[in-house]
Every structure is written in C-alpha cells, then in structure tokens.
Amino acid sequence: MAVNTRAGRAAVGNRADGVRPPEQGWVVPLSDVRVNDEIERAALEAVRSGWWSMGPRVGELERDFAAFCGVKHAFAVANGTAALHLALLAVGCSPGDDVVVPSLNFVAAANTICHTGAAPVFCDVTAADDLNLDPRDAAQAIGPATRALVVMHYGGHPCRMDEILELARARGIAIVEDAAHAPGATWQRRKCGTFGDVGCFSFFSNKNLPTGEGGMVVTDDDELGEKIRLLRSHGMTTLTWDRHRGHAHSYDVVTHGYNYRLDEIRAAIGSVQLSRLNEDNSRRARLVALYRAALDGVNGIVMPFSPRPETDAAHHLAVIVLPEGCPRDDLRSSMAAAGVQTSVHYPPIHQFTAYGALETKRALPVTDAVASRLLTLPLYPHMSEADVSTVASAVLAGT
C-alpha cells in the first residue's frame, strides 16, 4: 500500500528559498519523495541485518548502477559533492590548475574545485532556451593551466557531448561529468555520466534517485577507478566489510583519503529507487510535456530544452524563463499565496560573495542576462496532471 507523502509535509530538498509557505502547507510542493511499503521494507531489512556501514547492499547498488549506466566501475559515496571531489582529485586537479565549469550551476562543483587547490574558471551557458554550458565559450575559457572541464547536464538535459569531447581531446583536458540531475538521461543512446573520464551523481532527497543523502562516481578507467576506491575510504587497502568476512585481516594506508562511504540503509533505499528510475523519468517527461504545452511561448515565457531527437532527458527540473522585466519575486509570492512552491536554479556562482574576487573572472553575458528570469516549477513523478494545471494557471495569472 502506498503511503500518502504530501499531506502535512514540507517539500524536500528546498535549499535556499526566500518565499514563505502558506499557513496550511503547500498545495503543490517543489519536490516530494514517495514513501511506500517497498522502501520501508528495504530500509527495515537493512536495519535488522545488523550491518549498517558499507557492505553487501552498497555492493549490490554499485553493481546494478554500473550495469544501468553501462560502465565498468561504480563507487557509492556519501553525497554528490563527495563524488565531485573524488572525481576532480582522481583526474589530478591540484594547486596551480584551472578547472572550467559553468557558473549557472549548484555551488558544489566550484567548492570542490577549490578544495583540490585548483581555481574555478567560469564559462557561460548557450542561450535562454539551452541552459547547458556553451562549448564555444568553454573553448575560450580553457588556457594553459586548465586541467579539466566540469560538464553539468542542467535539469537532466544532456549537453552537446560531441562538441565537448572533441574540445577535450583537442586541448588535452579531462572531462568530469556532473550528472547529478541526469541519472538515466541519454545522448545518442549513451547514458549521461559515461562520456567523461569520470561521472558523478547525487542521490539527495529531491533528486531523481533519492536516498536522503548519497551519490555515485562512475568510470570506465581502471586506474581512475582505483584512485577513487582508495580516496573514498582513507586510502585504506581493505574495508571493514572485507575484514568482517575474513577476506582480509589488516590494511595499509597508501594515500591521504576521506571517509566518503555510503551506508547500508541508504543503499537499500537506492536499489528500490533504481528499479523504478526509468518509470519515474518517463512520468517526469510526461509532466514536463504538459507544462510545455501550457506555458512555452505563452505570455512571453520560454520553456528551455525543447525535445531533441539525439537526447532522452531525465527531467530533473521544470524550469521556465520569464519574459524580460517580469518581476520574479512578485510572481513567486503570488504563486506561494496560491500554495505553489517555486525555486531558482541557480543564482549564478560567480555572483556569490565567496567567488566575487576570483582572479580568473570572465564575462558571462548569457548567464547574467537569464539569471534573474529563471523560475523552477514543482516536479516529481507522483505529481498529478491536475497539479500541473494548478501550477501553470498560477504562472499565467502572475505573468
């Protein structure tokens, strides 16, 4: 029996939001997790097993995720930020290096670049109707110190990987794919996260494959995989689980690593979520198609990423670009008053205090022009079609 997840609950994963919920709670929250018997059973079995840290359920999730992506190695980690940090370290990012990354992005990539000692160099996005990084601007941003390019599939919409891979080959730099929004998305039938040297996923509560906190790093490269495996757990050559099973009796520490491990309870939930990811992504696609039919081109609104034959999006976000001059805060307040929660993905990273004084500053005209016009609408697989109508009506009433 499915458990009703909406009533009386705050929306999950809403990180930064200045708009207050109505007294009676959201009619349509931005995001919502579905809780049902299968999830509860999986979590309970993991708890009752008595083995809570990294063990057989993590191993199963890694094997299944690797098979799902069609990739050799998958390493479960504590969160998507840890995944990015490990990926950047594995490809060799260190002090003195530059790493090119789009500014229209969650701050995790930029922060983790800084944690490696490298410097982020921000690049622009393509246009109001394509919010992925612009390969031509990325090419301009690459210089002699550039070690890597971090590619983010915005909202689960695959980047133009042919141009990006060509660029990386020509300039001899690594590609780290931030596929936090894109589990299951494909570009020319190949899964996002598997094009670059390393791919990173987030299993945060509002993501397409939510486990609360969690993430995954994938790679086809054995050497990079070995680095990631070691760095994930303190540079130790064996795990507690190996020793528990008698597969190892001691360990060496061969590098200065981290504790970025995932636990068994989240892995058990992750396996259930993975088993329904394709279905959930299809449902997201259907809901986004309804949003597009109701809003794209109406009242000057643009819904970016119209469907392209070479891509199959994961539809993590339903984002619209408001007409120039539309007062976004007023619209958000009027939508909140109607019980509809909204958000903004993202305030560009280069505009944050911590990144304002960067030496590697570049002009980002498209990002600057669209940033104040972005609005994220509610989207989750068990949202109803009537919910989409409620949201679309609230948008149109305020634009």
Ligand SMILES: Cc1ncc(COP(=O)(O)O)c(C=O)c1O
């Ligand atoms: C594009 C992107 N990258 C990385 C992350 C970081 O993932 P996590 O929150 O699991 O650390 C997020 C999470 O919101 C994200 O949206």
